[in-house]
Amino acid sequence: MKLIIAIVQDQDASGLIDDLTEKKYGVTKLASTGGFLKSGNTTLLIGVEDDKVDEVIKIIEDNCKTREITTSLLTVNMPGDTYIPYPIDVKVGGATLFILDVEQYKKI
Amino acid sequence: MKLIIAIVQDQDASGLIDDLTEKKYGVTKLASTGGFLKSGNTTLLIGVEDDKVDEVIKIIEDNCKTREITTSLLTVNMPGDTYIPYPIDVKVGGATLFILDVEQYKKI
Amino acid sequence: MKLIIAIVQDQDASGLIDDLTEKKYGVTKLASTGGFLKSGNTTLLIGVEDDKVDEVIKIIEDNCKTREITTSLLTVNMPGDTYIPYPIDVKVGGATLFILDVEQYKKI
Ligand code: NI
Ligand code: NI
Ligand code: NI
Numbered sequence: 001m002k003l004i005i006a007i008v009q010d011q012d013a014s015g016l017i018d019d020l021t022e023k024k025y026g027v028t029k030l031a032s033t034g035g036f037l038k039s040g041n042t043t044l045l046i047g048v049e050d051d052k053v054d055e056v057i058k059i060i061e062d063n064c065k066t067r068e069i070t071t072s073l074l075t076v077n078m079p080g081d082t083y084i085p086y087p088i089d090v091k092v093g094g095a096t097l098f099i100l101d102v103e104q105y106k107k108i
Numbered sequence: 109m110k111l112i113i114a115i116v117q118d119q120d121a122s123g124l125i126d127d128l129t130e131k132k133y134g135v136t137k138l139a140s141t142g143g144f145l146k147s148g149n150t151t152l153l154i155g156v157e158d159d160k161v162d163e164v165i166k167i168i169e170d171n172c173k174t175r176e177i178t179t180s181l182l183t184v185n186m187p188g189d190t191y192i193p194y195p196i197d198v199k200v201g202g203a204t205l206f207i208l209d210v211e212q213y214k215k216i
Numbered sequence: 217m218k219l220i221i222a223i224v225q226d227q228d229a230s231g232l233i234d235d236l237t238e239k240k241y242g243v244t245k246l247a248s249t250g251g252f253l254k255s256g257n258t259t260l261l262i263g264v265e266d267d268k269v270d271e272v273i274k275i276i277e278d279n280c281k282t283r284e285i286t287t288s289l290l291t292v293n294m295p296g297d298t299y300i301p302y303p304i305d306v307k308v309g310g311a312t313l314f315i316l317d318v319e320q321y322k323k324i
Contacts, residue, residue, distance in 0.1 A: 002319070003113070003206050005219070005261065007244050026204065028115050028151060030138050030246050043244060043261070045113065045151070047206060053320075061324050096242065098219050098263060099320035103110070104161075104207035108169050111221070111314050134312065136223050136259060138246050153221065153259070155314060211218070212269075212315035216277050 001102040002053050004046040008064045008095045013042040016063040020046065025056060053099060064095040109210040110161050112154040116172045116203045121150040124171040128154060133164060161207060172203040217318035218269050220262040224280045224311045229258040232279040236262065241272060269315060280311040 008016060013029065020027045030043040048056050069092055072085040116124060121137065128135045138151040156164050177200055180193040224232060229245065236243045246259040264272050285308055288301040 001206075003208065007261070028149065028204075030151060041244065043246060045115070045206075047204065057322065064324055066324070093324075095324040096244075096263065097320070097322040097324065098217075098261075098318050099322070100208055100219065100316055101319050102206050103209050104205070106165065106205040106207070108172055108174070108201075108203040108205065109314075111316065136257065136312075138259060153223070153314075155312065208316055210314050211317050212313070214273065214313040214315070216280055216282070216309075216311040216313065 001105040002048050002050060003100045003102050004044075004048055004053070004056060004060075005098040005100065006044045006046060006060055006095055007041050007097075008044065008060070009093060010040040010042050012064045012093060012095070013044070016060060017044070019059050019063060020056070023055075023059070025052075025059075047102070047105065057097065060095055060097065064093050066091055066093045068092075109213040110156050110158060111208045111210050112152075112156055112161070112164060112168075113206040113208065114152045114154060114168055114203055115149050115205075116152065116168070117201060118148040118150050120172045120201060120203075121152070124168060125152070127167050127171060128164070131163075131167070133160075133167075155210070155213065165205065168203055168205065172201050174199055174201045176200075217321040218264050218266060219316045219318050220260075220264055220269070220272060220276075221314040221316065222260045222262060222276055222311055223257050223313075224260065224276070225309060226256040226258050228280045228309060228311075229260070232276060233260070235275050235279060236272070239271075239275070241268075263318070263321065273313065276311055276313065280309050282307055282310045284308075 006016075017027050017029065026047050028045040030045065046056060068089050070087055071090050072087050114124075125135050125137065134155045136153040138153065154164060176197050178195055179198050180195050222232075233243050233245065242263050244261040246261065262272060284305045286303050287306050288303050
């Protein structure tokens with residue numbers, strides 16, 4: 001048995017939890033803030049049989065891979081104070097995984 | 109030294125923390141939500157000497173074992189809109205434990 | 217790779233996170249309450265290369281060591297209900313560290 005501690009971006013967490021739950025993986029969501037990833041992040045505890053670790057990593061990659069999105073910043077155009085949307089590319093996603101060996105696993 | 113990560117139901121958490129604290133076990137409570145157990149749950153970190161693991165598991169079992177309780181659902185009785193309490197059996201409790209080996213333990 | 221789970225006092229957390237981040241250590245802050253340390257505490261997850269563990273422990277010691285501070289209690293002086301500040305020494309700080317071996321570390 002392994003315990004995967006996954007630190008993912010808030011916006012990727014619910015999709016990931018859905019996909020893991022559909023495949024019957026147990027997930028616990030901890031509240032977390034700042035750190036490994038710049039914006040708000042979520043820490044998940046995922047208990048996994050040894051031979052399922054790669055499948056779970058794949059599910060995390062599918063949900064959390066770093067990708068570029070185009071968003072727009074509103075910038076002030078001084079004369080007349082009109083705001084102009086200014087498109088920018090932002091990197092979102094990413095995850096940090098710590099995979100630990102579980103000495104004993106018990107359901108009560 | 110072992111670290112027990114215990115995911116328990118919210119309603120069992122404070123009784124368990126009391127019992128562990130009385131016996132001088134160190135417990136840290138993390139906020140957690142959803143996942144391994146259906147309703148709201150709490151994740152506890154419990155640091156334990158190797159020869160005390162079984163005693164701590166016993167304390168967790170005593171506080172968190174799955175049991176059936178009888179509760180009542182209010183159901184609507186259409187004519188006149190009266191509500192009738194309808195008794196149902198619900199399973200509560202349960203816990204998921206990950207016991208990890210601690211390579212180094214340090215109090216500062 | 218090691219994972220340091222550090223339970224520190226709330227008041228020491230932000231200084232510690234600053235110092236770790238300056239030195240490029242990844243830190244994730246989990247919300248936590250009660251337990252190992254009497255007052256409000258914070259749990260941090262710190263991923264560290266094996267040969268940097270001692271440096272990180274040193275940074276934690278510098279920020280979280282137990283120290284005595286003098287604070288004042290307001291006590292009532294019965295005749296006339298005046299309050300008299302009464303200086304007392306209080307121990308603050310302290311940390312509990314669990315250092316775990318990481319079987320696999322992955323950035324996505
Ligand atoms: Ni295993
Ligand atoms: Ni040990
Ligand atoms: Ni290692």
